[in-house]
Amino acid sequence: xxxxxxAARADADGQLTVRVWRGAEHGGFQTFQVxxxxxxxxxxxxxxxxxxxDATLAYRYACRVGMCGSCxxxxxxxxxxxxxxxxxxxxxxxxxxxxxxxxxxxVKDLAVDMESFFxxxxxxxxxxxxxxxxxxxxxxxxxxxxxxxxxxxxxxxINCGVCYSACDVVSWNPEYLGPAALNRxxxxxxxVRDRGQDARLDAVSGDAGCHSCHSHMSCTEFCPKALAxxxxxxxxxxxxxxxxxxxxx
Amino acid sequence: MTAATGALRASRxxxxxxAAMLHRxxxxxxxIFLPMHFIALGTALGGADRLESFLLLTHNPVARFxxxxxxxxxxxxxxxxxxxxxxxxxxxxxxxxxTVSLACAAGMAVxxxxxxxxx
Numbered sequence: 001x002x003x004x005x006x007a008a009r010a011d012a013d014g015q016l017t018v019r020v021w022r023g024a025e026h027g028g029f030q031t032f033q034v035x036x037x038x039x040x041x042x043x044x045x046x047x048x049x050x051x052x053x054d055a056t057l058a059y060r061y062a063c064r065v066g067m068c069g070s071c072x073x074x075x076x077x078x079x080x081x082x083x084x085x086x087x088x089x090x091x092x093x094x095x096x097x098x099x100x101x102x103x104x105x106x107v108k109d110l111a112v113d114m115e116s117f118f119x120x121x122x123x124x125x126x127x128x129x130x131x132x133x134x135x136x137x138x139x140x141x142x143x144x145x146x147x148x149x150x151x152x153x154x155x156x157x158i159n160c161g162v163c164y165s166a167c168d169v170v171s172w173n174p175e176y177l178g179p180a181a182l183n184r185x186x187x188x189x190x191x192v193r194d195r196g197q198d199a200r201l202d203a204v205s206g207d208a209g210c211h212s213c214h215s216h217m218s219c220t221e222f223c224p225k226a227l228a229x230x231x232x233x234x235x236x237x238x239x240x241x242x243x244x245x246x247x248x249x
Numbered sequence: 250m251t252a253a254t255g256a257l258r259a260s261r262x263x264x265x266x267x268a269a270m271l272h273r274x275x276x277x278x279x280x281i282f283l284p285m286h287f288i289a290l291g292t293a294l295g296g297a298d299r300l301e302s303f304l305l306l307t308h309n310p311v312a313r314f315x316x317x318x319x320x321x322x323x324x325x326x327x328x329x330x331x332x333x334x335x336x337x338x339x340x341x342x343x344x345x346x347x348t349v350s351l352a353c354a355a356g357m358a359v360x361x362x363x364x365x366x367x368x
Contacts, residue, residue, distance in 0.1 A: 074260075076259060077258045077259025077260055078259050078260050079260060166260050168261070168266070214269050215265065215269065215333055215336055215337070216263075216265045216266045216269045217263065217264075217265025217266075217345050218260060218261075218263065218265060218266060220265075220345075221263050221265065221345075222260065228342070230265075230336070231336070231340070231342060234336050234337045234338075234340065235340070237337050237338075238337065238338060238340070241338075
């Protein structure tokens with residue numbers, strides 16, 4: 001038997017003890033037993049509980065392949081995308097504790113209300129601003145230009161909210177724009193076609209903006225897409241600081 | 250309190266968070282020390298005798314231990330501050346565990362040098 005087959009079989013043995021948060025802001029944990037299976041993901045476990053054991057369990061998912069950013073939860077204390085997190089990697093002694101993401105109101109069980117998270121994308125001007133009149137010609141953006149490289153580094157965000165859930169500054173100051181919105185703003189600051197930079201830099205340099213970041217690196221540690229919002233926020237700090245310096249105010 | 254909201258939750262047991270906490274706690278320690286430092290210097294205004302008699306107090310073991318702690322805290326605070334400046338203004342992409350370990354080692358090394366100098 002190959003090593004992979006042995007591992008798969010070992011994976012398939014036994015039961016998992018899964019503690020799942022039930023309720024909203026106030027609630028408690030309910031314990032379920034779920035069979036271990038080869039290559040099982042955390043989302044597989046939640047789905048099995050919901051389909052086989054308790055149909056009232058609320059959670060959210062869509063694509064199951066790490067594209068839509070719907071299924072993030074806190075797994076054994078760490079925020080993760082559950083569709084691409086294998087049980088074998090996350091369980092601790094056959095135990096899994098599942099909680100809703102932090103820093104967002106809980107709707108029910110494992111589903112959170114992400115409205116405030118998305119509102120902050122808007123507040124950080126995290127959308128392309130083409131200007132009053134359309135450009136006369138295509139902008140030429142060299143793939144190896146520094147701006148393009150900076151934008152590329154942060155553009156694959158799937159809006160899952162893992163960084164926002166991990167961020168201590170959001171916990172301490174609910175107004176803080178958060179890593180995802182600021183990362184998005186940084187990709188646009190590096191978009192040479194964008195005509196809304198002044199408003200964007202104003203938006204991200206307020207009390208709840210980039211300068212509130214303490215560089216705890218939690219967003220960068222936990223981002224499932226391996227993006228580094230800490231460095232994007234550092235970029236915003238540099239650009240906004242330079243702007244104040246130039247203005248002399 | 251749950252696994253997701255506890256003060257020492259798993260998502261916080263990371264070098265970046267530990268660095269930020271050490272940075273802050275060493276900063277608070279230094280902020281508390283500074284007024285005492287100025288009071289000590291202020292005793293010189295009352296003459297050399299007053300300063301000397303105050304300085305005698307610093308020879309007791311507790312004050313010596315606190316001195317070592319302060320020197321270490323100052324070095325640690327500076328090293329961690331340089332790390333933050335490097336990330337924010339020099340666009341350095343670090344390996345957090347390595348740079349935080351180096352900063353802690355620098356703090357301890359300065360503390361050791363202070364002890365070895367017999368100051």
